[in-house]
Amino acid sequence: MSLNNFKDRNVGVQNYRLLDLEPTPKTGWGKFKRVLRRSVKLELLVGLKVTFREMIKALFMGEMHTVKYPFEKLPISPRYRAIHQMLRLLESGHYRCIGCGLCEKICIADCIRMDTRYDENQRKEVTEYTINFGRCIFCGYCAEVCPELAIVHGGRYEVASEQRAEYALFEDMLTPIDQLKNQKEYPGFGAVSPNADENIKKTPLAY
Amino acid sequence: MDGYIIATVIKAILILAIISALAGFGTYIERKILAFMQRRLGPMHVGPYGLLQIAADGIKLFTKEDFIPQGANRIIFMIAPIITAATAFIALAAVPLLPEFEIFGITVRPIVSDMNIGLLFVIAMMGVGLYGPLLAGMAQENKWGLIGSARTAIQFLSYEVVTGLSLLAPIMMVGSLSLIDFNNYQAGGISNWIIWSQPLAFILFLISGFAETNRTPFDLLENEAEIISGYATEYSGMRWGMFFIGEYTNMITIGFLAALIFLGGFNPLGFIPGGIAIILKVSFLFFLMLWVRAAWPHVRPDQLMWLCWKVLMPLAVLNILVTGIVMMV
Numbered sequence: 001m002s003l004n005n006f007k008d009r010n011v012g013v014q015n016y017r018l019l020d021l022e023p024t025p026k027t028g029w030g031k032f033k034r035v036l037r038r039s040v041k042l043e044l045l046v047g048l049k050v051t052f053r054e055m056i057k058a059l060f061m062g063e064m065h066t067v068k069y070p071f072e073k074l075p076i077s078p079r080y081r082a083i084h085q086m087l088r089l090l091e092s093g094h095y096r097c098i099g100c101g102l103c104e105k106i107c108i109a110d111c112i113r114m115d116t117r118y119d120e121n122q123r124k125e126v127t128e129y130t131i132n133f134g135r136c137i138f139c140g141y142c143a144e145v146c147p148e149l150a151i152v153h154g155g156r157y158e159v160a161s162e163q164r165a166e167y168a169l170f171e172d173m174l175t176p177i178d179q180l181k182n183q184k185e186y187p188g189f190g191a192v193s194p195n196a197d198e199n200i201k202k203t204p205l206a207y
Numbered sequence: 208m209d210g211y212i213i214a215t216v217i218k219a220i221l222i223l224a225i226i227s228a229l230a231g232f233g234t235y236i237e238r239k240i241l242a243f244m245q246r247r248l249g250p251m252h253v254g255p256y257g258l259l260q261i262a263a264d265g266i267k268l269f270t271k272e273d274f275i276p277q278g279a280n281r282i283i284f285m286i287a288p289i290i291t292a293a294t295a296f297i298a299l300a301a302v303p304l305l306p307e308f309e310i311f312g313i314t315v316r317p318i319v320s321d322m323n324i325g326l327l328f329v330i331a332m333m334g335v336g337l338y339g340p341l342l343a344g345m346a347q348e349n350k351w352g353l354i355g356s357a358r359t360a361i362q363f364l365s366y367e368v369v370t371g372l373s374l375l376a377p378i379m380m381v382g383s384l385s386l387i388d389f390n391n392y393q394a395g396g397i398s399n400w401i402i403w404s405q406p407l408a409f410i411l412f413l414i415s416g417f418a419e420t421n422r423t424p425f426d427l428l429e430n431e432a433e434i435i436s437g438y439a440t441e442y443s444g445m446r447w448g449m450f451f452i453g454e455y456t457n458m459i460t461i462g463f464l465a466a467l468i469f470l471g472g473f474n475p476l477g478f479i480p481g482g483i484a485i486i487l488k489v490s491f492l493f494f495l496m497l498w499v500r501a502a503w504p505h506v507r508p509d510q511l512m513w514l515c516w517k518v519l520m521p522l523a524v525l526n527i528l529v530t531g532i533v534m535m536v
Contacts, residue, residue, distance in 0.1 A: 035518070044503065047502035047503055048498060048499070048502045050502065051244040051498060051501045051502040052244070052498065054244055054245070054246055055240075055243045055244045055246075057246065058243050058244075058246040058247075059243055063246060064246055064247070064248060065246045065247060066246075066247050066248040068248075068251070
């Protein structure tokens, strides 16, 4: 299944139609006629034909439905809210987080805890940042509220752990510095809309 | 005489070994075919294409605890699966599996005993096979088992009648009960097959064969949705496995019977030698049973009885009547 099919599933607007079922015959003669009609019209063989066709499709036309899950995975929606990621600035490679604390404040599961201090340049520096994934409900508020697009949701959804409380540290979620050019923006809540450039107006000072 | 006994023992052991291995292989084929018809892959991870799944199942069945419930009648509970498996193999004794062939200068006839009542013996043995599920269900003190065995009684007994009556017309035409005579009667190529002169009997035999081997349109004995597992509810381990070896052996037997009586048996088919031809025919009939299982829902017990007594039996009697009239004229 390609990603396009996955997104255009059109749940709820399929073309359902009623089968034109005949009324159940009341009399014995009617029942007999129905049996005769069904057996002479060979309706039973239609079922055999369908299953055989599906087998041919599956075996020779590449329409097997099985996904061998741990070895191959279905594509997930880019807006899927899985384990968080901390992004870096593309230009400098410094982490985007400015230590504002909004994500900690808005978190309704109360699972984000952060600690900051001023560094020698009077810039906010994140000293501690943990997310308790045992509590996190993956609501997406932190990604939505983040003014810097620093905390986003990634695609890692296999989150089984041996303990109820599984903490992730800032460095675990931060994009590795050598992977910076592969860093992707998150298109979900809080992200810049696709036509953001058209919506920007120049500030009055520029006139 | 000594040579005859030794040859018979060797044949019996070979048939037992090969057919029970094929019965195990049949479970694998069934899972694969059903999976393909539902566009799944089926067993894939144990061995290449899941082929060793049979071995895994065997190990599981052998090492499972052999459990006998407290309220059960121990002796009957223990021998019931043996009845099913044994009668299924005994029925094969009168079935010629392949044409005659020579090995080390000895002509081998791949039939344990070519008795003059061969067909009757096979049907009788498959009829005795109903004691397996019947006693198993009644011995285990379980209501699901009891319902399963009650269904066994009605289903197998009713469809015995249809099997016998549908085979009567071909027997009248051939004039013998030996399956080798049936085979020789159809020796002249495809146009001589009995299916062309007895199409109705073939269909009736297939339907009742499905019912007697407990295959899907009529699998009411162990229908999971209604009666848990029917007569096999309390069974575990190899005793449960023996029911299944018996069931799959019966499927193979029915396949051989249909191929021998209606589809030309082991006569050479054009350029295909006879041994290959009958294996192809039996494989197709086995595939047909799986195919039907994938396609059709099963019937209710009352529909089953209705079909047997009000449709199939009158048709079978009519078929015999018409055959008799045509043979007299």
